[in-house]
Amino acid sequence: MITLLLPVLIGTAGCGAGEKAPAGEAVYGQPLAEQFQAATDATREEGTAAFVSTLTYGTAGGDAVQRARGSQDYERGTARADLDLDAPRTFPKGTLELLRGSAPEGKQVLATADDDVYVRSGSSAWLKFTPEAVSKLGEATGEVAGHAAGDAAPYSGTLADLVPRAIPREAPERRADGSRVYRVDLLPEVAAELLPRHLRGAGEAWGAKSVGLTVKLDADGRLASAAADLAPVLAALHEKGLLIDVKRLRAAYGLAAFGEPVKAEGPAGGGEPVEDAGEVLAPVATLKAGRCAITGDAGLGTEEIVRPVDCADRHDLRVLGQVEVDRVYPGQPELGSNDRYGEEECERADAAAPKDWRRGGRYADGFRVQGESEVSVSVAMDGEPGNGTETTVTGSYTCYLTVAR
Incomplete structure (x- = not known):
């Protein structure tokens, strides 16, 4: 009987209630x-x-x-x-x-x-x-x-x-x-x-x-x-x-x-002031010509999302305008950088902007461009290049001035 119980007693001792897993x-x-x-x-x-x-x-x-x-x-x-x-x-x-x-x-x-x-x-x-x-x-x-x-x-x-x-x-x-x-x-x-x-x-x-x-x-x-x-x-x-x-x-x-x-x-639980980013920030691509904004305050390290402010207040940029690119070329030419077409449109926006924006040296020379465009090719039914084939460049860009540093 003792021989039979011994393994059971040993096993019970090994799983004692006070023991913890390794x-x-x-x-x-x-x-x-x-x-x-x-x-x-x-x-x-x-x-x-x-x-x-x-x-x-x-x-x-x-x-x-x-x-x-x-x-x-x-x-x-x-x-x-x-x-x-x-x-x-x-x-x-x-x-x-x-x-x-x-x-x-x-x-x-x-x-x-x-x-x-x-x-x-x-x-x-x-x-x-x-x-x-x-x-x-x-x-x-x-x-x-x-x-x-x-x-x-x-x-x-x-x-x-x-x-x-x-x-x-x-x-x-x-x-x-x-x-x-x-x-x-x-x-x-x-x-x-x-x-x-x-x-x-x-x-x-x-x-x-x-x-x-x-x-x-x-x-x-x-x-x-x-x-x-x-x-x-x-x-x-x-x-x-x-x-x-x-x-x-x-x-x-x-x-x-x-x-x-x-x-x-x-x-929010600490009683510190909190602003809803969705209410105080905006994509720069949605701002009208002449609007001013702060970039770094948005916390994103980008000029794509900004905080619109009054131009009389401190700001980092001023929007020249929102421009569209829509160009069609015959055949499939080598187009180079798509963004150059946006830059060309922004040059026109810059030339048309009120001259007093530039007075006083507030803004840096030139302008910046934010946006992108895409290229699509429509091929003629007979498949012969240049015989009805067209290349189209379309895109949207924001042109803006930046404050001189």
């Missing part, structure tokens, strides 16, 4: 292919965490670093981060201007609350980008809207979003402290989601070479850090003539202070 068992006890999703769940279950996300552009003149540093409350679906773009004086100016398309000059604070994103530049009021405002203002809001709370974290647009989409194929390296380091591959088009919006769609074909991703989970199975060498993505951008001065492109993400109190409440 640290990280909820993650490391899963099949290898499921461990990243389990790690994402384990991270969220901690409730809160501090984070740092960086995108580093390396050149011969030094590195420019786009950084978001802040905190997240997974349970509330809120986050708050300080954003900045730091570059040395020796960094190529042309490339820096291109990067500023997603990182306006000066520091910003960005906060999220579920589907809403708040942006504040300097001492201005918070701009609230709701899904309705994003729909109204268009694609140019993508740089801000892309940070709204997601499935992986309350602050999206980082490597944290990509980790659960990668599948480990090889067992991780186990460190002495119980952490694990995985090395996996990402499709380049997936890794390109980390890029600023105006660079993200540059590679029509990102190539076949995968992007290497290193992921570290701590002893408890939580996401500790992730890093990616985006060399294949950079190579595709070079083929398009973009970021030629950039020789290294890397992304990194780190988490710390799990479960500690964080400042991740939305601005």
